[in-house]
Amino acid sequence: MDAPASTRSALTDTSQQLRLLIDSVRDHALYLLDPEGIVCSWNPGAERIKGYAADEVIGTHFGRFYLPADRDAGEPQRLLRLAAQQGHCSAEGWRVRRDRASFRASIVIEPVLENGELLGYVKITRDITEQWQAQRLLRDAQRALRQTQQFETVGRLSRGLSHEFNNLLTTIGNALDLLALRVGSDPRAHELLSTAQTATDRGALLTRQLLAFSTGQTLIREPVDVNELIVESLPGLRRAHASGTLLGTELAHDLPPVCTDALQLQTALANLVANAVEATADGGHVLIATALEHRLDPDGEAGQQRRYVTVSVRDQGRGMPVDVAERATEPFFTTKDIGKGSGLGLSQVFGFTTQSGGFVDVSTTPGVGTTVSLLLPALEEPAP
Known part of the structure; x- marks a missing residue:
């Protein structure tokens, strides 16, 4: 049986495709940051892994997910600079959930560029505690x-x-x-x-x-x-x-x-x-x-x-x-x-x-x- 017209439209519209793709990812936290590291979007995978709802996180700095010692040492900013300079940054370390429990994270940060101008970053986080x-x-x-x-x-x-x-x-x-x-x-x-x-x-x-x-x-x-x-x-x-x-x-x-x-x-x-x-x-x-x-x-x-x-x-x-x-x-x-x-x-x-x-x-x-x-x-x- 053919899919309804509304479904076909959603699957062919580029913006709808992107939204469906991001919302369907449940085992990875996938979100956008502005050039300063402020969270601009929040997918269901991020809510599942980190425990925060979107309205609790959007508009705040992503450094809140880091251990206090790493935050004080400027680790979040260092990773953003590295991603901007090299075009890619991957790392592994301990992060903090909403309930203050720590977990082992594997992260990737990619800069978002338009005509050579830095618009922000895409950040992907995966919980690898069990594997670690x-x-x-x-x-x-x-x-x-x-x-x-x-x-x-x-x-x-x-x-x-x-x-x-x-x-x-x-x-x-x-x-x-x-x-x-x-x-x-x-x-x-x-x-x-x-x-x-x-x-x-x-x-x-x-x-x-x-x-x-x-x-x-x-x-x-x-x-x-x-x-x-x-x-x-x-x-x-x-x-x-x-x-x-x-x-x-x-x-x-x-x-x-x-x-x-x-x-x-x-x-x-x-x-x-x-x-x-x-x-x-x-x-x-x-x-x-x-x-x-x-x-x-x-x-x-x-x-x-x-x-x-x-x-x-x-x-x-x-x-x-x-x-x-x-x-x-x-x-x-x-x-x-x-x-x-x-x-x-x-x-x-x-x-x-x-x-x-x-x-x-x-x-x-x-x-x-x-x-x-x-x-x-x-x-x-x-x-x-």
Whole structure:
């Protein structure tokens, strides 16, 4: 059946075509700006994405959609200048909806010219929050997988070395104990023996750390309430670090249990808190926080997510440069002075977390602080 004459007229009239085209676009905000950035038109897609009705926006500056920091820095004006100079401008960043919620936006700005004169701009905005979050989760999962593969290789070597060193140190320690009975009252000999025994004890400690890192240890895995474990550990952690640093907690409610070794989790927590307190030696706050997160499973099928209970230790210390942060979990890598660190602290934490089926996330900013998060798989309830 033929379309009515009014419909045919609307589809052949140029201005009507343009109006119908713009009004039919629902997944893109498409609107006109004058040369100063004042909104002159507003399509249904813009209302859906940004939450504003046309009469709330037309006549106002489009900078209202930007984060306050970007607005104060002149980002909206910079993008307009760039579009005018280059004939096109595309960018990506955070924007603000009417309800003040932020979203990730991909934007394009095109200048509107007539006889070389700038009449205004066409601006197109697309909400890419879901894609951005998916890419971020994928990057996290890929990084965790790479770390796991790297540590599996180094761990196999470390297991063999740790057993060999343990045998050697046992022999040396026994020999030093026998010598201590025969040196008599020579103070210099006692001093040398004491130094040698201290070095042997330190070597034994490093061997135990190396064995723990290599995941050669046997975990006694059982359901663990992470919040309960942190609350029970807190008094001891505070006594161990009686300094000007304040140790607090921010624990999420109704967390599911995790299946891991409670003693090893306590050891990992103590290790992270010790590092955080040392980084905040001049005073400040160290925060132990828990949360429930949905992340891509590094060992699962493509795109498969699962729930992780996150245990984070956050400090207000010096932070780390990017190149140092990337190596923070490498075995034997340390920024401490000789004799003050083995470089196995975070590696040991990583080994335990990986053996529990999880992974470690390190977030740091120089001059602001560092957050180290253990992501342990939540214990899922059996299907009814």
